[in-house]
Amino acid sequence: MVAAPPPVRGRILIRIERCKGCEFCIEFCPSRVLVRSKAFNAKGYHYPIVTQPEVCINCTGCMTICPDYAILSQPVEVANDSAPSAAGAKDKLANNKPGRETGDSRSE
Ligand code: SF4
Ligand code: SF4
Numbered sequence: 141m142v143a144a145p146p147p148v149r150g151r152i153l154i155r156i157e158r159c160k161g162c163e164f165c166i167e168f169c170p171s172r173v174l175v176r177s178k179a180f181n182a183k184g185y186h187y188p189i190v191t192q193p194e195v196c197i198n199c200t201g202c203m204t205i206c207p208d209y210a211i212l213s214q215p216v217e218v219a220n221d222s223a224p225s226a227a228g229a230k231d232k233l234a235n236n237k238p239g240r241e242t243g244d245s246r247s248e
Contacts, residue, residue: 150198150213152190158210161185165202165211171195174202 152173159181166174166188173196174188181187188211190196200213 147218148198148215149194149218150196150200151216152193152196152202153212153214154188154190155210155212156181156187157183158208159183159185159187160208160210161187162207163188164205164207168201168205170199170201171197 150173160183161176161181163176166176171192173190173192175191176186177189178186188202196213198213198215202211203213
């Protein structure tokens, strides 16, 4: 019997100041990972925030649909023995809380 490959989750990086608040990423996400923030960025737009990092499947849809390159998804492997557990994935993704500029080093 062949072992199943480890499931892949996504780590979402949001470049808040690039966002124009179109909400395409929020609407497109099949896992409902993103919601609109109540806060504004410097341009006056509501940007997306990650509310359920443990259910991101790294489909990269949000990244593909964003017209402003303001959101990225990176794969995160989750151990097989904790794979079906959202709690397990949540532990692995404990550092997946977005900040204002969440780890992406591309220049503006
Ligand atoms: S990578 Fe896919 S599942 Fe994850 S936040 Fe983006 S659209 Fe949603
Ligand atoms: S698709 Fe891009 S510009 Fe539109 S809300 Fe999402 S991150 Fe912002």
